[in-house]
Amino acid sequence: MRTYLLEIVTPDKNFFEGEVEMAIVRTTEGDIGILKDHEPVVAPVSVGAIRVKIDGEFRDAACSGGFLTIDSERVIVITDSAEWADEIDVNRAKDSADRAAKRLEDPYDDLDILRAKVSMERAMNRIRLSGKSMDHSNL
CATH class of the missing domain: 1.20.5.440 (ATP synthase delta/epsilon subunit, C-terminal domain)
Structure with missing residues (x-):
C-alpha cells in the first residue's frame, strides 16, 4: 500500500511524524479516512480518535480536537493534545x-x-x- 507523510502537532511537541498507509480522523462532520492522493481538505477535528495504519497495523491516539489539513505533500493534524491509547x-x-x-x-x-x-x-x-x-x- 502507498504511504504519505502524516504529522500530528500539539503546542508542546510534534506528537507524530512519519509515513503512514492510512489515517482515520474524527471531524465535526464524521470520520474521514485518508489514503495517499486524497483530495485537499481543511476541516475542524472533534474530540475523538486518530487511527493510524503503519505496516498493516492500526494504532489509536486520543485527540482533543483541532484542525486537519490535507494537501498533495502531507496530512497535518493540529490539536491541543494527543496521546497514544496504550499510554493513557x-x-x-x-x-x-x-x-x-x-x-x-x-x-x-x-x-x-x-x-x-x-x-x-x-x-x-x-x-x-x-x-x-x-x-x-x-x-
Whole structure:
C-alpha cells in the first residue's frame, strides 16, 4: 500500500511524524479516512480518535480536537493534545471525569458548564480509547 507523510502537532511537541498507509480522523462532520492522493481538505477535528495504519497495523491516539489539513505533500493534524491509547493514564482520566461531573452538578455560570462538558468529553474519550469504561449515565 502507498504511504504519505502524516504529522500530528500539539503546542508542546510534534506528537507524530512519519509515513503512514492510512489515517482515520474524527471531524465535526464524521470520520474521514485518508489514503495517499486524497483530495485537499481543511476541516475542524472533534474530540475523538486518530487511527493510524503503519505496516498493516492500526494504532489509536486520543485527540482533543483541532484542525486537519490535507494537501498533495502531507496530512497535518493540529490539536491541543494527543496521546497514544496504550499510554493513557486511566486513573488521571477518571479523576478528570469526576471533577467535570462535580462541576456539572454545581456550576458557577454558563462558561463553567461549557468547560465542564468539554472536559468530560475529553476524559471519556481517553478512557474509551484506553479500553476501559466507566458509568456516568447519571449525568
